[in-house]
Amino acid sequence: xxDGAISQDEIDALLSGVSVDGLNSSGRVGxxxxxxxxxxxxxxxxxxxxxxxxxxxxxxxxxxxxxxxPIVEQLDRDRLLAKLPEVVVNILADFSSGLSGDxxxxxxxxxxxxxxxxxxxxxxxxxxxxxxxxxxxxxSTHTSDEIQSLEKTGRLSGIACNPPTARNDPKAMIRVPRxxxxxxxxxxxxxxxxxxxxxxVSAEVAEQMCNxxxxxxxxxxxxxxVLSAADMASVGSMAGGGMQQSMNxxxxxxxMMGQSMGPGVPNVQSLQYPMLQHAVSGGEQGNIGLIMDVxxxxxxxxxxxxxxxxxxxxxxxxxxIELDKLAGEPVDxxxxxxxxxKGEVVVIDENFGVRVTEILSSLERVTELH
Numbered sequence: 001x002x003d004g005a006i007s008q009d010e011i012d013a014l015l016s017g018v019s020v021d022g023l024n025s026s027g028r029v030g031x032x033x034x035x036x037x038x039x040x041x042x043x044x045x046x047x048x049x050x051x052x053x054x055x056x057x058x059x060x061x062x063x064x065x066x067x068x069x070p071i072v073e074q075l076d077r078d079r080l081l082a083k084l085p086e087v088v089v090n091i092l093a094d095f096s097s098g099l100s101g102d103x104x105x106x107x108x109x110x111x112x113x114x115x116x117x118x119x120x121x122x123x124x125x126x127x128x129x130x131x132x133x134x135x136x137x138x139x140s141t142h143t144s145d146e147i148q149s150l151e152k153t154g155r156l157s158g159i160a161c162n163p164p165t166a167r168n169d170p171k172a173m174i175r176v177p178r179x180x181x182x183x184x185x186x187x188x189x190x191x192x193x194x195x196x197x198x199x200x201v202s203a204e205v206a207e208q209m210c211n212x213x214x215x216x217x218x219x220x221x222x223x224x225x226v227l228s229a230a231d232m233a234s235v236g237s238m239a240g241g242g243m244q245q246s247m248n249x250x251x252x253x254x255x256m257m258g259q260s261m262g263p264g265v266p267n268v269q270s271l272q273y274p275m276l277q278h279a280v281s282g283g284e285q286g287n288i289g290l291i292m293d294v295x296x297x298x299x300x301x302x303x304x305x306x307x308x309x310x311x312x313x314x315x316x317x318x319x320x321i322e323l324d325k326l327a328g329e330p331v332d333x334x335x336x337x338x339x340x341x342k343g344e345v346v347v348i349d350e351n352f353g354v355r356v357t358e359i360l361s362s363l364e365r366v367t368e369l370h
Contacts, residue, residue: 012330037182037203038210040073045213046070046184051143053186053197056141061118068187075183077176080200084171085109090129091136092175093143093165098159101205102177105139106198109168114195132166133338139197140164155212177202196361300343300354330357 009214047070055069080117089112107115109127112135116125119138129154140161147159161357175201184199187192199207229304303323325331331354 037074037206039074039182040275041210041213042182042184043070043072045149046072049142049149050186052145053142054188056145057115057138057188061115062143063190065188065190068189070187071185073183073185074180074182074203074206077279078185080176080365081092081171082087082197083107083198084215087168088171088174089132089135089166090174091135091139091164093161093164095201095205096160098156099205099208100201101202101208102181103143103202103205105164106173106174107135107139107198108195111195111197112168114190114193127168130337132168136166142197149214150209153212153214154206155214159166168367174275180202182206191268200365209342241303259291273317282284295339296335297337299334299337301334302329302345309363 023149035044050067050070057063057065084106085108087109089107089109091107092103095101095107108161112127112131113125115138116127116131116134117123119134143161150156151159156317169317180203182201182203182205183196184201185200186197188195188197303325305323307321330344332339333341333343333354333356339360341360342358346353346355
């Protein structure tokens, strides 16, 4: 790239979420270090969460979604794109603490429109910024359930995600984890119509999740070779014969566990696991300090109403507009047009002010959007 031009390989890498620095000298994406993922453990994890996923959608939409059996698979970018429609709604919510790595939700536009339409009581809802914010809040409830389940294992703590960022893009433009990654396929149905929520996590995140859930790695290095999960099961069944069998083998001159069995035969030994300690980098807690002096627009909303165009054009001095708020009802406090709290109007000297009386939860913030 000495002439400042960018090659097609580099363009493909950038679209795949791979930095240009990750390209080797030939312009190709370098291979990632091997990770060990127990897909069966993640499959069980997804099955335990599918009902709560449907319940979350039902609470948010007042509908009656039902969840089918999820499918967990390990795949790459090309195989993912083959599954997707040409345009998708994608929500980035990378893990930033406790777990670290890429995290992405994907929905077909029809599914996203259905959710927004149910929440706003309208058909064919536009997927504008407000609608995308609603979708982000909706899928965030599933992330919360995942985090809660992982932290219950006692092997992970302080798990957090970056604030979700939703976009409506052609599928070729979405940022997916590089190389191989794990895709959770959650099928949902409503009134006979089927939908799918896809959730992609990087291989590194999936491996950390497996470790927290007590999964066995697909391949474990032993004695200089590689012992598969099936081989481990065979070794376990051989060792299950009891103390008497071990003693008989020793008396017969057979080598015991850890002894050499001759040339060409792996030396199988008991696997010793090191003590794991959770360490939190000091930088993880200090990043928010970088944006502390950024200004955001804060608005206090007294109320709303809808009027026909003829009524609006007929307004003049002295016209009274009736709002949807009752006298004495709390006003809404919004940051960047998104509700975060409620309060009561006060007078400070000669200026109006607002006293915060309630901070809204995530579910309440989504409800207040409409």
